[in-house]
Amino acid sequence: MTRTKPVTGQRTTRQRSAIADLLTQTDDFLSAQQLHDLLVARGDSIGLTTVYRNLQALVDAGQVDAIWDGSGETRYRHCSDDHHHHLVCRACGTTVEVQAEPVERWAASIAESHGFHDISHTVEIFGICSPCTGERADDD
Amino acid sequence: MTRTKPVTGQRTTRQRSAIADLLTQTDDFLSAQQLHDLLVARGDSIGLTTVYRNLQALVDAGQVDAIWDGSGETRYRHCSDDHHHHLVCRACGTTVEVQAEPVERWAASIAESHGFHDISHTVEIFGICSPCTGERADDD
DNA sequence: CCGCAGATTGACAATCGTTTTCAGATAGAA
DNA sequence: TTCTATCTGAAAACGATTGTCAATCTGCGG
Numbered sequence: 001m002t003r004t005k006p007v008t009g010q011r012t013t014r015q016r017s018a019i020a021d022l023l024t025q026t027d028d029f030l031s032a033q034q035l036h037d038l039l040v041a042r043g044d045s046i047g048l049t050t051v052y053r054n055l056q057a058l059v060d061a062g063q064v065d066a067i068w069d070g071s072g073e074t075r076y077r078h079c080s081d082d083h084h085h086h087l088v089c090r091a092c093g094t095t096v097e098v099q100a101e102p103v104e105r106w107a108a109s110i111a112e113s114h115g116f117h118d119i120s121h122t123v124e125i126f127g128i129c130s131p132c133t134g135e136r137a138d139d140d
Numbered sequence: 141m142t143r144t145k146p147v148t149g150q151r152t153t154r155q156r157s158a159i160a161d162l163l164t165q166t167d168d169f170l171s172a173q174q175l176h177d178l179l180v181a182r183g184d185s186i187g188l189t190t191v192y193r194n195l196q197a198l199v200d201a202g203q204v205d206a207i208w209d210g211s212g213e214t215r216y217r218h219c220s221d222d223h224h225h226h227l228v229c230r231a232c233g234t235t236v237e238v239q240a241e242p243v244e245r246w247a248a249s250i251a252e253s254h255g256f257h258d259i260s261h262t263v264e265i266f267g268i269c270s271p272c273t274g275e276r277a278d279d280d
Numbered sequence: 281c282c283g284c285a286g287a288t289t290g291a292c293a294a295t296c297g298t299t300t301t302c303a304g305a306t307a308g309a310a
Numbered sequence: 311t312t313c314t315a316t317c318t319g320a321a322a323a324c325g326a327t328t329g330t331c332a333a334t335c336t337g338c339g340g
Contacts, residue, residue, distance in 0.1 A: 011335080089256065121264060212297065
Protein backbone atom coordinates (compact mmCIF):
# COMPACT_ATOMS: atom_id res chain seq x y z
CA MET A 1 0.00 0.00 0.00
CA THR A 2 1.33 3.33 -0.98
CA ARG A 3 -0.52 5.41 1.53
CA THR A 4 1.32 8.50 2.61
CA LYS A 5 1.38 7.54 6.22
CA PRO A 6 2.40 10.37 8.51
CA VAL A 7 5.77 9.15 9.67
CA THR A 8 5.89 11.65 12.44
CA GLY A 9 3.52 10.28 14.97
CA GLN A 10 5.40 12.10 17.65
CA ARG A 11 3.45 13.74 20.36
CA THR A 12 4.58 16.23 22.90
CA THR A 13 4.01 14.83 26.32
CA ARG A 14 4.87 16.23 29.69
CA GLN A 15 7.26 13.37 30.38
CA ARG A 16 9.03 13.62 27.08
CA SER A 17 9.57 17.32 27.55
CA ALA A 18 10.85 16.82 31.06
CA ILE A 19 13.49 14.36 29.91
CA ALA A 20 14.67 16.50 27.03
CA ASP A 21 14.67 19.48 29.32
CA LEU A 22 16.75 17.88 32.05
CA LEU A 23 19.17 16.48 29.53
CA THR A 24 19.66 19.92 28.08
CA GLN A 25 20.57 21.35 31.44
CA THR A 26 23.08 18.69 32.37
CA ASP A 27 26.58 18.19 31.08
CA ASP A 28 27.28 14.90 32.78
CA PHE A 29 26.69 11.40 31.55
CA LEU A 30 23.74 10.05 33.51
CA SER A 31 22.35 6.56 33.73
CA ALA A 32 18.69 6.05 33.00
CA GLN A 33 18.07 5.50 36.67
CA GLN A 34 19.90 8.62 37.74
CA LEU A 35 17.92 10.56 35.21
CA HIS A 36 14.75 9.10 36.59
CA ASP A 37 15.75 9.98 40.14
CA LEU A 38 16.51 13.55 39.17
CA LEU A 39 13.23 13.88 37.35
CA VAL A 40 11.30 12.62 40.33
CA ALA A 41 13.32 14.85 42.66
CA ARG A 42 12.38 17.80 40.48
CA GLY A 43 8.78 16.98 41.02
CA ASP A 44 8.05 15.33 37.69
CA SER A 45 5.92 12.25 37.98
CA ILE A 46 7.37 9.78 35.53
CA GLY A 47 7.99 6.05 35.27
CA LEU A 48 11.34 4.39 34.84
CA THR A 49 10.04 2.57 31.79
CA THR A 50 9.17 5.83 30.14
CA VAL A 51 12.62 7.20 30.82
CA TYR A 52 14.22 4.21 29.16
CA ARG A 53 11.91 4.42 26.19
CA ASN A 54 12.49 8.08 25.56
CA LEU A 55 16.20 7.74 26.08
CA GLN A 56 16.26 5.07 23.42
CA ALA A 57 14.32 7.29 21.09
CA LEU A 58 16.69 10.15 21.66
CA VAL A 59 19.76 8.02 21.08
CA ASP A 60 18.11 6.67 18.00
CA ALA A 61 17.42 10.18 16.80
CA GLY A 62 21.03 11.09 17.40
CA GLN A 63 20.15 13.77 19.90
CA VAL A 64 21.77 11.97 22.77
CA ASP A 65 25.03 10.11 23.17
CA ALA A 66 25.26 6.80 24.99
CA ILE A 67 28.43 5.38 26.41
CA TRP A 68 29.27 2.27 28.38
CA ASP A 69 31.27 3.03 31.47
CA GLY A 70 32.38 -0.54 31.96
CA SER A 71 30.45 -1.13 35.17
CA GLY A 72 27.13 -2.36 33.89
CA GLU A 73 25.32 0.83 33.12
CA THR A 74 24.76 2.77 29.96
CA ARG A 75 25.06 6.49 30.44
CA TYR A 76 23.38 9.19 28.43
CA ARG A 77 24.21 12.76 27.64
CA HIS A 78 22.92 15.42 25.31
CA CYS A 79 25.35 16.09 22.53
CA SER A 80 26.07 18.55 19.83
CA ASP A 81 24.87 17.56 16.41
CA ASP A 82 28.10 16.87 14.67
CA HIS A 83 29.96 13.65 15.18
CA HIS A 84 32.56 13.84 17.89
CA HIS A 85 34.22 11.95 20.71
CA HIS A 86 35.00 12.47 24.34
CA LEU A 87 37.98 13.22 26.47
CA VAL A 88 37.09 12.14 29.97
CA CYS A 89 38.96 12.79 33.20
CA ARG A 90 39.45 9.54 35.06
CA ALA A 91 39.49 11.34 38.38
CA CYS A 92 36.68 13.86 38.31
CA GLY A 93 34.66 12.81 35.31
CA THR A 94 34.96 16.08 33.47
CA THR A 95 34.08 15.58 29.86
CA VAL A 96 35.39 17.48 26.87
CA GLU A 97 33.94 17.02 23.43
CA VAL A 98 36.61 16.74 20.81
CA GLN A 99 36.40 16.74 17.05
CA ALA A 100 38.20 13.88 15.46
CA GLU A 101 38.35 14.29 11.74
CA PRO A 102 41.75 12.67 11.43
CA VAL A 103 40.40 9.65 13.25
CA GLU A 104 37.25 9.53 11.18
CA ARG A 105 39.31 9.41 8.04
CA TRP A 106 41.72 6.91 9.49
CA ALA A 107 38.90 4.63 10.62
CA ALA A 108 37.18 4.84 7.28
CA SER A 109 40.31 4.05 5.32
CA ILE A 110 41.38 1.20 7.57
CA ALA A 111 37.94 -0.32 7.32
CA GLU A 112 37.82 0.03 3.59
CA SER A 113 41.23 -1.45 3.09
CA HIS A 114 39.99 -4.54 4.86
CA GLY A 115 36.81 -4.70 2.85
CA PHE A 116 34.54 -3.60 5.66
CA HIS A 117 31.66 -1.20 5.18
CA ASP A 118 28.80 0.26 7.14
CA ILE A 119 31.37 1.50 9.57
CA SER A 120 30.88 2.80 13.04
CA HIS A 121 33.45 3.28 15.73
CA THR A 122 34.00 4.12 19.34
CA VAL A 123 36.78 6.40 20.40
CA GLU A 124 37.10 7.58 23.96
CA ILE A 125 40.17 9.12 25.51
CA PHE A 126 40.72 8.91 29.25
CA GLY A 127 43.25 10.84 31.26
CA ILE A 128 43.75 13.05 34.27
CA CYS A 129 42.91 16.70 33.80
CA SER A 130 45.24 19.36 35.14
CA PRO A 131 43.07 20.44 38.09
CA CYS A 132 43.09 16.85 39.30
CA THR A 133 46.80 16.34 38.80
CA GLY A 134 47.89 18.06 41.97
CA GLU A 135 45.18 16.65 44.14
CA ARG A 136 45.83 13.02 43.72
CA ALA A 137 48.31 11.08 45.80
CA ASP A 138 46.68 7.69 46.06
CA ASP A 139 45.35 5.91 43.05
CA ASP A 140 42.37 3.62 42.81
CA MET B 141 53.68 -21.12 64.25
CA THR B 142 54.04 -18.06 62.02
CA ARG B 143 54.20 -19.93 58.77
CA THR B 144 54.58 -17.80 55.63
CA LYS B 145 51.33 -18.50 53.88
CA PRO B 146 51.71 -18.97 50.11
CA VAL B 147 49.95 -16.02 48.50
CA THR B 148 49.68 -17.72 45.16
CA GLY B 149 46.94 -20.20 45.68
CA GLN B 150 46.48 -20.74 41.99
CA ARG B 151 45.81 -24.25 40.87
CA THR B 152 45.93 -25.74 37.44
CA THR B 153 42.57 -27.22 36.71
CA ARG B 154 41.28 -28.90 33.61
CA GLN B 155 38.69 -26.17 33.10
CA ARG B 156 41.13 -23.34 33.52
CA SER B 157 43.50 -24.87 31.02
CA ALA B 158 40.71 -25.46 28.53
CA ILE B 159 39.67 -21.82 28.62
CA ALA B 160 43.19 -20.50 28.26
CA ASP B 161 43.78 -23.01 25.51
CA LEU B 162 40.72 -22.11 23.48
CA LEU B 163 41.39 -18.44 23.89
CA THR B 164 44.89 -18.93 22.55
CA GLN B 165 43.59 -20.63 19.46
CA THR B 166 40.95 -18.07 18.62
CA ASP B 167 41.39 -14.66 17.10
CA ASP B 168 37.84 -13.49 17.47
CA PHE B 169 36.16 -11.70 20.30
CA LEU B 170 33.89 -14.18 22.00
CA SER B 171 31.23 -13.65 24.61
CA ALA B 172 31.42 -15.76 27.74
CA GLN B 173 28.49 -17.78 26.50
CA GLN B 174 30.00 -18.39 23.07
CA LEU B 175 33.19 -19.47 24.75
CA HIS B 176 31.22 -21.84 26.90
CA ASP B 177 29.40 -23.27 23.90
CA LEU B 178 32.66 -23.84 22.08
CA LEU B 179 34.20 -25.52 25.07
CA VAL B 180 31.25 -27.85 25.45
CA ALA B 181 31.24 -28.53 21.73
CA ARG B 182 34.89 -29.50 21.98
CA GLY B 183 33.97 -32.05 24.57
CA ASP B 184 35.08 -30.16 27.64
CA SER B 185 32.67 -30.45 30.50
CA ILE B 186 32.55 -27.04 32.09
CA GLY B 187 30.03 -24.76 33.70
CA LEU B 188 29.09 -21.29 32.55
CA THR B 189 29.91 -19.96 35.97
CA THR B 190 33.43 -21.24 35.73
CA VAL B 191 33.89 -19.63 32.34
CA TYR B 192 32.82 -16.27 33.71
CA ARG B 193 35.05 -16.62 36.74
CA ASN B 194 38.14 -17.50 34.80
CA LEU B 195 37.47 -14.87 32.19
CA GLN B 196 37.35 -12.27 34.91
CA ALA B 197 40.59 -13.54 36.31
CA LEU B 198 42.27 -13.39 32.94
CA VAL B 199 41.07 -9.88 32.25
CA ASP B 200 42.22 -8.92 35.68
CA ALA B 201 45.61 -10.40 34.99
CA GLY B 202 45.79 -8.48 31.74
CA GLN B 203 46.07 -11.60 29.64
CA VAL B 204 42.77 -11.03 27.92
CA ASP B 205 41.09 -8.02 26.39
CA ALA B 206 37.45 -7.26 27.04
CA ILE B 207 35.31 -5.02 24.88
CA TRP B 208 31.71 -3.98 24.93
CA ASP B 209 30.03 -4.32 21.56
CA GLY B 210 27.09 -2.14 22.45
CA SER B 211 24.50 -4.89 22.38
CA GLY B 212 24.58 -6.14 25.92
CA GLU B 213 27.48 -8.54 25.88
CA THR B 214 31.08 -8.27 26.90
CA ARG B 215 33.43 -10.01 24.53
CA TYR B 216 36.80 -11.46 25.36
CA ARG B 217 39.93 -12.13 23.39
CA HIS B 218 43.58 -12.91 23.99
CA CYS B 219 45.75 -10.10 22.80
CA SER B 220 49.20 -9.54 21.46
CA ASP B 221 51.54 -7.55 23.62
CA ASP B 222 51.94 -4.44 21.57
CA HIS B 223 49.33 -1.76 21.67
CA HIS B 224 46.78 -2.03 18.91
CA HIS B 225 43.10 -1.73 18.12
CA HIS B 226 40.42 -3.82 16.51
CA LEU B 227 38.30 -3.86 13.44
CA VAL B 228 35.35 -6.11 14.20
CA CYS B 229 32.68 -7.47 11.90
CA ARG B 230 29.28 -6.82 13.37
CA ALA B 231 27.82 -9.84 11.63
CA CYS B 232 30.31 -12.67 12.03
CA GLY B 233 32.66 -11.36 14.68
CA THR B 234 35.80 -11.58 12.58
CA THR B 235 38.47 -9.45 14.11
CA VAL B 236 41.40 -7.71 12.52
CA GLU B 237 44.10 -6.16 14.62
CA VAL B 238 45.12 -2.80 13.29
CA GLN B 239 47.98 -0.59 14.22
CA ALA B 240 46.94 2.95 14.83
CA GLU B 241 49.90 5.21 15.12
CA PRO B 242 48.08 8.19 13.63
CA VAL B 243 45.41 7.77 16.23
CA GLU B 244 47.89 7.36 19.05
CA ARG B 245 49.48 10.64 18.10
CA TRP B 246 46.15 12.35 17.64
CA ALA B 247 44.90 11.15 21.03
CA ALA B 248 48.08 12.25 22.73
CA SER B 249 48.03 15.70 21.21
CA ILE B 250 44.33 16.26 21.85
CA ALA B 251 44.75 15.24 25.45
CA GLU B 252 47.76 17.44 25.93
CA SER B 253 46.11 20.44 24.41
CA HIS B 254 43.39 20.11 27.02
CA GLY B 255 45.85 19.71 29.84
CA PHE B 256 45.22 16.02 30.35
CA HIS B 257 47.95 13.52 31.03
CA ASP B 258 48.33 9.87 31.89
CA ILE B 259 46.36 9.11 28.77
CA SER B 260 44.71 5.91 27.74
CA HIS B 261 42.11 5.40 25.09
CA THR B 262 39.74 2.95 23.53
CA VAL B 263 39.32 2.74 19.79
CA GLU B 264 37.24 0.06 18.19
CA ILE B 265 35.91 0.04 14.67
CA PHE B 266 32.83 -1.96 13.80
CA GLY B 267 31.55 -2.75 10.35
CA ILE B 268 30.39 -5.52 8.05
CA CYS B 269 33.12 -7.50 6.35
CA SER B 270 32.84 -8.33 2.65
CA PRO B 271 31.99 -12.03 3.09
CA CYS B 272 29.04 -11.02 5.21
CA THR B 273 27.88 -8.33 2.86
CA GLY B 274 26.34 -10.63 0.30
CA GLU B 275 24.63 -12.81 2.82
CA ARG B 276 22.42 -10.17 4.24
CA ALA B 277 19.04 -9.66 2.64
CA ASP B 278 16.96 -8.65 5.58
CA ASP B 279 17.79 -5.32 6.96
CA ASP B 280 17.16 -4.19 10.47
C1' DC C 281 -16.29 22.07 22.45
C1' DC C 282 -16.63 16.82 21.90
C1' DG C 283 -15.10 12.54 20.53
C1' DC C 284 -12.20 9.37 18.24
C1' DA C 285 -7.81 6.91 16.97
C1' DG C 286 -3.64 6.18 17.79
C1' DA C 287 0.46 7.40 20.47
C1' DT C 288 2.09 7.18 25.20
C1' DT C 289 2.40 5.99 29.82
C1' DG C 290 3.61 3.11 33.83
C1' DA C 291 3.17 -0.79 37.10
C1' DC C 292 4.72 -5.17 36.78
C1' DA C 293 6.52 -9.30 34.75
C1' DA C 294 9.85 -11.17 31.83
C1' DT C 295 14.61 -11.29 29.84
C1' DC C 296 19.29 -11.38 29.64
C1' DG C 297 23.95 -11.20 31.01
C1' DT C 298 26.61 -11.64 35.01
C1' DT C 299 27.57 -12.55 39.99
C1' DT C 300 26.92 -14.90 44.30
C1' DT C 301 26.01 -18.86 47.09
C1' DC C 302 27.29 -23.08 48.97
C1' DA C 303 28.07 -27.91 49.16
C1' DG C 304 30.73 -31.29 46.91
C1' DA C 305 34.98 -32.35 44.02
C1' DT C 306 39.92 -31.63 43.25
C1' DA C 307 44.90 -30.18 43.20
C1' DG C 308 49.00 -29.90 45.60
C1' DA C 309 51.72 -30.38 49.79
C1' DA C 310 53.11 -33.29 53.61
C1' DT D 311 47.18 -41.44 51.46
C1' DT D 312 45.45 -37.52 54.11
C1' DC D 313 44.37 -32.96 54.66
C1' DT D 314 42.75 -28.48 53.37
C1' DA D 315 42.38 -24.43 50.69
C1' DT D 316 41.04 -23.69 46.06
C1' DC D 317 37.75 -24.77 42.40
C1' DT D 318 33.68 -26.05 40.34
C1' DG D 319 28.89 -25.78 38.96
C1' DA D 320 23.77 -25.87 39.53
C1' DA D 321 20.73 -22.84 40.94
C1' DA D 322 19.29 -18.63 43.04
C1' DA D 323 20.16 -13.84 43.24
C1' DC D 324 20.88 -9.54 40.89
C1' DG D 325 20.69 -5.34 38.33
C1' DA D 326 19.84 -3.23 34.01
C1' DT D 327 16.81 -3.13 30.30
C1' DT D 328 12.74 -4.58 27.57
C1' DG D 329 8.02 -6.35 26.86
C1' DT D 330 3.06 -6.43 28.14
C1' DC D 331 -1.23 -4.33 28.21
C1' DA D 332 -4.93 -1.72 30.10
C1' DA D 333 -5.68 3.03 31.23
C1' DT D 334 -4.60 7.68 29.88
C1' DC D 335 -3.43 11.44 27.05
C1' DT D 336 -2.55 14.38 22.55
C1' DG D 337 -3.87 16.21 18.33
C1' DC D 338 -7.10 16.35 14.77
C1' DG D 339 -11.61 16.42 12.70
C1' DG D 340 -16.20 17.43 13.18
